[in-house]
Amino acid sequence: MATNTQESSRQVDRRSLPLDLLLDMYRRMVTIRRFEETVYDVYSRGIMPGLAHLYTGMEAVAVGVCMTLRKQDNITSTHRGHGHLLAKGGDPRRMFAELLGKATGYNRGKGGSMHIVDMSLGILGANGIVGGGLGIATGAALSAKLMNEDRISVAFFGDGALNEGLFYEAANMASLWKLPVVYVMENNHYGEYTTTAKSTAGTGPARAEAMAIPATTVDGNDVLAVYEAVTRATGRARAGEGPSFVECVTYRWRGHHMGDQGDTYGYRTQEEIESWKKKCPILRLRTYLIGEGLTGEDTLRQIDSEAQQRIDEAVEYAKTSPYPDPSEVFEHVYA
Amino acid sequence: MATNTQESSRQVDRRSLPLDLLLDMYRRMVTIRRFEETVYDVYSRGIMPGLAHLYTGMEAVAVGVCMTLRKQDNITSTHRGHGHLLAKGGDPRRMFAELLGKATGYNRGKGGSMHIVDMSLGILGANGIVGGGLGIATGAALSAKLMNEDRISVAFFGDGALNEGLFYEAANMASLWKLPVVYVMENNHYGEYTTTAKSTAGTGPARAEAMAIPATTVDGNDVLAVYEAVTRATGRARAGEGPSFVECVTYRWRGHHMGDQGDTYGYRTQEEIESWKKKCPILRLRTYLIGEGLTGEDTLRQIDSEAQQRIDEAVEYAKTSPYPDPSEVFEHVYA
């Protein structure tokens, strides 16, 4: 979370970004990828309960956004939350333990994939309700303003969530009250099995602009483009200029959730998936780093293997952790 | 409802409108005015229970819209519904009886001011929930399309209702599915005691356009301007081209409801009210009719006094009607 340096200037020139920032982006994206693909494996072997919505292919969005944030900044995430949490600095061990319903998990096994929270990192939660976090992120921005605290909010949400009424109610207030919040729409072209074209008249950015919220669309597979656009948006937020809206166009490689992996349900073609795999966001950053001569294969391979190791450890940690005590079922209902 | 003649052409030249149509507009506007001002009197004398939200000053909107509709077309109305109902052909006697909670009322006294329905006139109801009718009107348009019935819907709603999420959910579907519905936003500058500027970022038309719904703003105190704009919108609907959005800018002369009449609550000035009274929509049509030599004072005065008489009869009818039988309290819960 050391990227506070951009705060003064809102224009980012990708060529001026420090190497450690770029490598950190790479590291986080790879960590997400390894995490998700490991979830895929573990789930496929039947040792993971419940639902899991994988972020594979969308890594550049979470990382491009969260690298503009500081520890005290808040995010709200979605049902497809692993990437956001890891990008904001979440601990893969406690995440994996949560996915297995263990007492060492972030939520002591009570939340599972869709409800992980880390208040110390400003992560206000994944959410099982599509669009459910939009009010929360906006409210966190309101409290920052009211209590004069130096923090901003980012709400991640999907192209499908754009059609829930809550967005308009919350964003309207954010616009009226100039709240420090950035709405990041992850347009991966589908909400479950329904294409954006069939679910959405008009576009996200147009809808935001109609509420006087500046909006932009970026290539969500280009982590630097995301970083650039969101830096402008967070800059506005930090300067008290109000909310912004950033649409990131991307794609999920895996099924909507683990239950339907491999099955296209007739809603998309294998070719489409393959064509997007060619636009892999990690490969793209890799190629940039090497192509520009900023780093070498070895460094990146080192990062890759460290990431894999970190995830393997996380799995091991999770597997060997205890289940919560039965008595915990009645704990934490009230504060 | 004899204005079906405009259906083929969507461009209205006000100079070509037949006199009987113009006089009908005038008659309906005056009827609404007399109805509302009589409600004001009756309420002030303490013989009317509950809430009443008066439409005085906004008559041109309801009439300009409803004169483009046929009997089978549907409307949904709001808490401020008397004008819409009368414009669509509602019977003032059964309306007044309803306001007094009488068994001869439209709803046998069970609904009161905010819930009057007349299915035979396609009136799907006033509504006590702000924005509550937006889904219903859109659904009526959907059923028309599904069942291949030749009718369209109009949803009336206020500038305040624009901020309820339901609008976006319903209008998005209308746009996607090209449903025959017209959204008529009555911008009277306030939702209760809150100005549009404080409640709404951006504008209604921009929000509709962002969902690919054609939108326009008209002077809501000019019945002919409303009629012209809505004729284009209903034309689109009838031709299967989908929804439209018409913002009508107007003003309510009376308080938000009868309980706060005379009290400006500090939210608006007496001068503002007076300045809008000068823009009286009835006076405006009157001046036009006489100024263009289309009719004479006598004819209009005749209409005025007939309207007053009709309302006086309605009050008399309502007053002398019986209350519903106590046993009715348990009737109509289920069909």
Added chain:
Amino acid sequence: MSMPERIGTIREAINEALREEMRRDERIFLMGEDIGLAGGVFKVTAGLQEEFGPERVRDTPIAEAGIVGLAVGAAMTGARPIVEIMFNDFTTLASDQIVNQAAKLRYMTAGQCKVPMVIRTGMGAGRRAAAQHSQSLHAWFCHIPGLKVVLPSTPADAKGLLKSAIRDDNPVMVLEDKMMYGQEGPIPEGDYTVPLGQAKIHRKGTDATVICTSSMLYPSLEAAERLAEEGVDVTVIDPRTISPLDEEALVNSAVETGRVLVVDEGYESFGVTAEIAARVQEKAFYYLDAPVRRLGAADVPVPFAPSLEDLTIPSADQIAGIIREMME
């Protein structure tokens, strides 16, 4: 009933009821998220879009309030919409449209209109789906005059009750337990209906009565089997329609056995078990040998961890345990 039957799942039974009703009545249409092309996330509507086309089996945006709102308007104007809200938890997003519009329009208008629509939704815990995908909020709907509330527990009832719900001229909430979609049993072929408001006695005993809803039928039957071995003879009765409730059948059974346990998967407090217990104790008071007991889901948001989640759902063990206590 001498109708031909076949063995099938609740999923199939619902699908069959929808298909047959849509063939019978052109005014019926379905709308919901991913119900068409994908056949629904629980595959309940599979194949229907193929037969009836995308107009009548309509995929919607993710917009629960809007979906129900449109259904209300369509129902008022002569269509007969059937809405799927994927998870019961998401009906909260449409509460206003369900409660303030659909349920009240007939009464508020003194019968000028009717709102013949069905909302199907998946209830129940057990899928490790955590607190926002596991609720059974039927008590909410039961509390609202103007709604009918149906909870099938067998394939035959799923078919027969859904058909009745579809033909009813009121808004009817049909809550399907997500764990039961694969539950097998006989499905009567053809035009089989089960009237709304009629309980069903699944097992008749003399010592105690278990009144149970939806998937709670199965642990209740299991508990009854176990108790039978111990010489305790238990009636198991499923109201099937929770609102309106077949009070007479429940009270009669209470009078016969003198001991009643009510089991339901909604949160226990302020839930369906309370209403049934309150009515039974009032109407059968002088015949009761013990207080009416209740067993609902634990009063906690449903936890994700399987080891915890299982503790929140009423079990055969608990049911048998309570009946044993009552026999003392």
Added chain:
Amino acid sequence: MSMPERIGTIREAINEALREEMRRDERIFLMGEDIGLAGGVFKVTAGLQEEFGPERVRDTPIAEAGIVGLAVGAAMTGARPIVEIMFNDFTTLASDQIVNQAAKLRYMTAGQCKVPMVIRTGMGAGRRAAAQHSQSLHAWFCHIPGLKVVLPSTPADAKGLLKSAIRDDNPVMVLEDKMMYGQEGPIPEGDYTVPLGQAKIHRKGTDATVICTSSMLYPSLEAAERLAEEGVDVTVIDPRTISPLDEEALVNSAVETGRVLVVDEGYESFGVTAEIAARVQEKAFYYLDAPVRRLGAADVPVPFAPSLEDLTIPSADQIAGIIREMME
């Protein structure tokens, strides 16, 4: 309690509690429709924007789900929002945010966060406001683990309970009967709190117990007066907090008198009276001389016509009549 008191209305008591708490704790802010400039449609928040400014007494757009959603996020991040939802009927628009977010976040996160917020809303019929402006839906909130539910019936309780609700670290629903805003009574000055979860005995008798909530206190007291003249000595007890319920106090009274009537203005079926009746009969079964009786609002959408509306609200006549029946 030797605190100085003054006579004032429930409206004033609430206003005073809000004012004192806002002075005490800067993290508290109010949001709602027309609560600031206009002081609320029931004038409960009058003068607060003048004292605390438009940031802390915040007029919002008409957007109930958004308002509650923002409050949840603000509460999670250290603020202490108090939301006004004008009419209880409109809380249905925010059900998801109340039930799936506010109520569950603490549990789902195993205590990592808390959601200290209050939602005040106006319940109750009698204002000739018809079916969408007259509901008392507190049973809904009581059914949801993670929420607390408070219904004051006197000015002192209105002040003391609201202060406790504001200081509580959980989401607390405070339902204020709209007919009672003008109700007068003593208001203790200064820092007066009433703990959540404690019932209050308003009148102590030996023959029967009336358990009543919110505005039902007054017809219950009136019925008790009338019955006293007939020689029937009635306890009147108000739980004040409905969730968590002071079960002990209610059961103790049932044990003492042997006859219990529960009165509440929510719809009778599947409402608060059912839960209380079910608990009392279970815990006091062997002390009861008659079944626990219930009286809620009629199970119909609230009609507009005064002549009909009045029939839906429990009355002193009905209460006295039921107690008389129970004494036979």
